Amino acid sequence: MARDLRGFIKLLEEKGQLRRISTLVDPDLEIAEISNRMLQAGGPALLFENVKGASFPVAINLMGTVERICWAMNMQHPEELEALGKKLAMLQQPKPPKKLSQAVDFGKVLFDVLKAKPGKSFFPPCRQVIVEGDNLDLNKIPLIRPYPGDAGKIITLGLVITKDCETGTPNVGVYRLQLQSKTSMTVHWLSVRGGARHLRKAAQRGKKLEVAIALGVDPLIIMAAATPIPVDLSEWLFAGLYGGSGVQLAKCKTLDLEVPSNSEIVLEGTITPGEVLPDGPFGDHMGYYGGVEDSPLIRFHCMTHRKDPIYLTTFSGRPPKEEAMMAIALNRIYTPILRQQVSEITDFFLPMEALSYKAAIISIDKAYPGQAKRAALAFWSALPQFTYTKFVIVVDKDINIRDPRQVVWAISSKVDPSRDVFILPETPFDSLDFASQKIGLGGRMGIDATTKIPPETEHEWGAVLESDPDVAAMVDRRWAEYGLADLNLQQVDPNLFGYEMR
Template sequence: MAFQGIREYIELLEQKGELIRISEFVDPVLEIPEIVDRVSKSPGGGKALLFENTGTDFPVLINAFGSNERMALALGADNLNAIGDEIEDLFKKLVSPKAGLMEKLRMLPMLGQISSWMPKSVTGKGKCQEVVMKEPDMGKLPVLTCWPADGGPFVTLPCVVTRDPETGVRNVGMYRMQVFGPELTGMHWHKHKTGARHFNEYKKRGERMPISVVLGGDPAYTYAATAPLPDNIDEYLLAGFLRKKRVELVKCITNGLEVPSNADFVIEGYVDPEEDFIWEGPFGDHTGFYSLADWYPRFHVTCITHRKDAVYPATIVGIPPQEDAYIGRATERIFLSPMKLTMIPEMEDMELPPAGVAHNLTISKIDKTFAGQAAKVMNAMWGAGQMMFNKVMIVADGQTDIHNYPEIARLVSQVVDPAHDIYFTQGPMDVLDHSSSKFAYGSKMGLDATHKYEEELYAELANYQVPKSSEISVENIKKEIPEVHDINANLLDVGISFVVVSVKKNEPGLVKSLGKKLAAHAAFKGVKFIAIVDEELDIHDMNSVGWYVTGNIDPKRDSQIFEAENEGEVSHLVLDGTRKSGSLDNFKRDWPNPVVSSIETIRKVDAMWPKLGLGELIESPSLRYIPIQKGDGAIAEEKQQ
């Protein structure tokens, strides 16, 4: 389905009962984000929200992609799996051998259909240029300041259009933009992104880099900007495929780039590669932690145009689950087929759990036919585009439903031998990963949870039984091992061999010594996996534990594996999921705080809640995570020991 603008999508959401309009004034600075954080963490993602009174001329649409249903609606599909199935069917038809002339001729309508999805330049002005700001001013847009330690307001759903100066090939990426003034923002592209590569090409040529930023229009444009497409493939071709209608492009007013004619806003400008970078950030990021301030290019705004009825689209990111989890789910479903058809033919399914914030945890399922195949798949996936940022990968097979987290956890408990079925490697990490000892470079861990061939077995525990929580006396262990603050062994009772231990970390080497004590303790004799976390974390909230541990580990550095000494005993993996510091861990980088709202903002929103039309008060999720904070800033303050 092709939307002629974001207003059409809003109308559809309203028809489906997926939208709530809020007419009360709500400040884009901290208040809108706090409301959205509460709603987006509701079961199923809550509703899309349209804030109609923002103190500017423009309403804010947010959480528009924040459920599986809304994500499918945005992409014109009945469900997200249907899009992947269509790609697979199309690919198979295109590459299958054709027996004769007639069979080849039958392909012509399909080729015509594909060509109808190609973006097309049109003459004249577009709807996106109905209003031209004579003096561009970013302050006239309801740009959100999302979290208390953010460096300022950030544009959070920008489709950033750049062009390769050598080939002329267009790229559309999503790079956050901190607003510094009426005509100045940052351009936060990471070193691995296509926009950064284009920038380097312009720098070599000594030329200014033209950039245009698209906001709104058909939701397919926004999704396409986030999609992990190969370099040199136009995102507007993907958008055309999704909407089943070509994207019509018009030329910008102050640069030669082209943008969708039905966008809501277009921000035109340039980056000068010869100019000094600007200190950008911090920003409460999708990892659930702040990404810390750093130097990024200056984007100079030369023109802002918009529709007469423009709606400003935005999102917030932070501790999962939030809206970005559903965008990630769409990517998982849409790009499973291309990955399977081009690189990993044995791939059957893939899951990106929200707690893993897209790159910290991936679960894949394969059709296993030979020994070592799980390791082969791990290495292939770690070499596939943005999968290079993955930190922990689980590979399963058989009838396991990898979207059922208790089921996959029980499988891992039964078939993974921590001493022999866990693999480590090194490679690039996401720039936002705060836990690796080196910036954007660290270790990865793969767990082979497939059923083993004889060649892969080291010791067979045919009758392994997960122990019961009653075998672990928390009070006795706390007396014997004073470093232990609390223990959650409840998962043992549902067949999951995983225990969480919280600790007051106050001396160097404490976690490693505690890991040895726990692995050697009789109460943990049958437990395969132990995670150690900080005492402030709620260890009975397993979503929080999953997010915290996968976010805080550099897998090789923070893993202790204790191999079983006797036949019939289990090996142990102990993970150090605590925050790291210079004094206790010799960690050389600043450690970020978790992304939480302020008590002041929480109280303001609590007071205004009855006027918002959102039903019964939803408690702020930040209240669960404020205890993890160390100080109020973006950087966790390290207390002197």
């Protein structure tokens, strides 16, 4: 498979996971409505070939299932994502190998890092067509408007690339951009993000910040850019580790920045520190419209693109959405890293219905009283992306955390709210969470749903009900004799938590 968007689209079509739509469609509301119905049903990716007011086709819902995300990352099964997480965990906190096998494993990881180094492309496809000056008009890109209350047209899956003016270190992030004029857009990023830090440094030096937007890139690179794991690796190297080979980069035409050479479209511009415009409101992942916020203004002066480019997009909202499916895949990658950070955690899960980060269920191998509370507190501080997790439910290791029936049973049978629920008030919080009494400041709740041991309880805990193993084995052997062999009785799929992972 070619390491670009077109190669992935071809793969999806070969696997029967792409539907081409030749009927005329409107990028204003209509494309999002069609795509949302596909997402709700776990349907195929869509390629709209006849978009009103545009000469470019629009691709959407390419990463609308975990299965397709695995394909984008050159994997076949979600279990392989954990193997990738183990590799990243080894790089994050390398330890001296104690056995020959450990030394061999670490050597393989280092070799993977060497293979993942980005390469250079001197005749990049993204520079096949160059548009500058008065010919530049961002309205020619089929930007979508997903919801009727949205302030305007947006870019959602563009790589926003900036560089630290002191160190030269690049940052690659995925931020929302709002169209403001034919040559300008506002960028919505949190103050802690890399692009925002680069803008502050540029302002201190009295310089403009160069910004490149790469549209229609290999979905694997989007996954790498969306992974906020604290490893001292560039996003380009991360993408190379994800894909098994280095990303090919090319210099921008007018900026001192590098972009993936196979990008479908590249926008080149600058931000003048202090120049802002109102951005929003837009529908967000919480399921509500966000607020209006003054955001940095990017003034573009150049656009390059491939011949007959394809515009890749998506949109936020209440799950299921593409971003939720990406979060499920990232959950698998985080697991080994989290185990390394918090040794007592055996597994963890972020349900999609809880927006893939607002509630976490973690299982522990409980050995001493108070351990569940310690694990919850350690979870909140283990990785930056868990800072905004509101609820942490801790269960015993024998509970299948992906089975809602088992989790609810553990909460119902093992929790005394007066003893097992604890709240941390007024902690730094997600500004998009309207449930908080003060925007940007909110509480967190931990729930200890583990079996209690002294001195957590003053009485003996009841024995868990279990079948007699000999009788259970006999019933297995005689199942056909009962005339029940034709019944397909199944337990809850461990990958289900109120949704199907297709």
